[in-house]
Amino acid sequence: MPDFRRNNRPNNNRFCPNRDKDRRENSKAECYTLRIEKMVQGGEGMARLEDGRVCFVAGALPGELCKVRLTFQKKDFTKGRVVEVIEASPDRVKPHCPLYGKCGGCSLQHLASEKQAEYLEKVERENFRRLAHAELPADFVIHTGNAWGYRNRARVVFRKAPEGRATFGFRGEESNNVIPFENCPVLTDALNAFLHGPAATLLSGVSNSGSNGRRDFQRSRDIDVNLFDNGKGEISFYYPGMHKSEFDAHAVSVVEIAGRKIEADASVFFQSNLGLLPELVESVRKAVDEGLASGMSTDDWLIDLFSGVGFFACILQDKFKKITTVERDEGCLKHARINLDERTLGNGRVVENVSAPAEDWLLENVVDIPATLIVDPPRTGLPKEALNAIVKSSVKRLIYVSCDPVTLARDFSKFVEAGFALSHAEGFAFYPQTPHLEMMFVLDR
Numbered sequence: 001m002p003d004f005r006r007n008n009r010p011n012n013n014r015f016c017p018n019r020d021k022d023r024r025e026n027s028k029a030e031c032y033t034l035r036i037e038k039m040v041q042g043g044e045g046m047a048r049l050e051d052g053r054v055c056f057v058a059g060a061l062p063g064e065l066c067k068v069r070l071t072f073q074k075k076d077f078t079k080g081r082v083v084e085v086i087e088a089s090p091d092r093v094k095p096h097c098p099l100y101g102k103c104g105g106c107s108l109q110h111l112a113s114e115k116q117a118e119y120l121e122k123v124e125r126e127n128f129r130r131l132a133h134a135e136l137p138a139d140f141v142i143h144t145g146n147a148w149g150y151r152n153r154a155r156v157v158f159r160k161a162p163e164g165r166a167t168f169g170f171r172g173e174e175s176n177n178v179i180p181f182e183n184c185p186v187l188t189d190a191l192n193a194f195l196h197g198p199a200a201t202l203l204s205g206v207s208n209s210g211s212n213g214r215r216d217f218q219r220s221r222d223i224d225v226n227l228f229d230n231g232k233g234e235i236s237f238y239y240p241g242m243h244k245s246e247f248d249a250h251a252v253s254v255v256e257i258a259g260r261k262i263e264a265d266a267s268v269f270f271q272s273n274l275g276l277l278p279e280l281v282e283s284v285r286k287a288v289d290e291g292l293a294s295g296m297s298t299d300d301w302l303i304d305l306f307s308g309v310g311f312f313a314c315i316l317q318d319k320f321k322k323i324t325t326v327e328r329d330e331g332c333l334k335h336a337r338i339n340l341d342e343r344t345l346g347n348g349r350v351v352e353n354v355s356a357p358a359e360d361w362l363l364e365n366v367v368d369i370p371a372t373l374i375v376d377p378p379r380t381g382l383p384k385e386a387l388n389a390i391v392k393s394s395v396k397r398l399i400y401v402s403c404d405p406v407t408l409a410r411d412f413s414k415f416v417e418a419g420f421a422l423s424h425a426e427g428f429a430f431y432p433q434t435p436h437l438e439m440m441f442v443l444d445r
């Protein structure tokens with residue numbers, strides 16, 4: 001098996017003052033015995049050193065007494081990793097995957113799967129108190145699905161071995177090293193089977209071909225490949241430089257969710273947990289229906305901002321006279337135009353799939369009716385201009401789907417200052433064994 005652990009980042013040996021200073025600081029690997037107070041955003045345990053500094057401890061659970069090696073030190077906080085658990089939490093379990101602590105993913109495997117939502121709920125309640133000075137509603141729930149084998153999208157690095165067969169691994173989160181794996185227990189069975197079967201043949205074929213896109217793979221030993229399982233065991237894949245004919249044959253896919261067929265491809269954003277996705281769809285539908293029934297919003301216009309391939313608009317299309325999706329990635333737009341085509345929607349419905357940053361579209365278009373508005377921004381949350389434009393619009397009900405509770409809390413407090421209030425909140429554990437959580441907020445004014 002080739003050695004994946006070499007750091008193959010360009011300019012790896014260049015002097016970098018900050019990085020090298022941090023390394024010097026952190027090379028003094030001090031160990032402390034610490035009592036873990038609580039879990040914080042990101043899944044680490046929080047403890048305090050004797051000098052009062054906070055220590056964020058990877059691999060520790062609330063209540064535990066741990067021997068901790070410091071891995072990072074600053075004036076006001078430190079980071080560490082558990083080297084020994086002296087008193088274990090009753091919720092601690094042996095990590096299931098041999099790559100726990102190595103591959104950069106699934107950092108919550110030491111916590112029993114059936115307890116993860118409960119811990120994350122506590123973290124989010126505190127997160128909102130601290131960042132938004134607000135309480136999550138008493139009926140806030142986190143929807144959970146399969147703890148393993150749930151993930152239908154992944155980026156895997158393929159390396160062409162000297163004997164011609166490609167092997168694969170994950171790129172480490174910080175180091176960029178590649179960590180090989182045999183089976184990843186959070187990937188769907190179909191993705192693991194693809195990696196051991198057709199992938200090797202398809203991608204070693206790629207490296208031997210002479211067509212345009214394929215030459216890229218020949219030049220470099222490693223190639224990042226996006227994989228997508230459409231839920232029926234059909235795997236599509238994409239790698240940079242892929243030739244158009246190969247893209248059309250192997251990258252494009254159709255997913256069926258809540259009775260809708262939605263086209264996407266392995267190069268663009270799509271939700272990663274198809275098993276739990278119908279519950280998010282149901283919650284969004286319910287929030288939309290309640291808005292329409294109460295008069296908070298109108299069926300004249302659905303605006304789906306950060307719309308990807310038009311996912312939310314697709315599942316809601318039958319309820320509205322006019323639909324606008326706004327997405328800045330042309331790759332997504334291509335599919336949105338197929339997923340939401342006026343000619344096939346019928347009933348005189350008007351559809352516009354707009355290629356633009358959401359903030360630009362909001363500045364150029366007056367939303368002067370109480371349209372139904374859904375936003376699903378990336379982790380960075382809403383751009384300031386987008387948030388201000390929503391506040392100035394006539395929208396009375398906003399459905400905010402978020403993949404980062406920290407930026408959601410930030411944006412939420414700005415909406416509250418502008419007169420919105422939280423009507424409903426739900427969490428979705430789309431990434432079991434990790435601290436990531438998807439949230440849906442319904443804001444009304």
Ligand SMILES: C[S@@+](CC[C@H](N)C(=O)[O-])C[C@H]1O[C@@H](n2cnc3c(N)ncnc32)[C@H](O)[C@@H]1O
Nearest residue numbers: 269306307308311327328329357358376377378
């Ligand atoms: C979290 S994804 C949501 C996609 C879609 N709602 C779905 O469920 O499949 C965020 C999307 O926002 C797009 N995006 C990021 N920044 C944007 C911006 N400023 N304006 C419009 N789209 C943006 C990304 O390309 C991505 O498709």
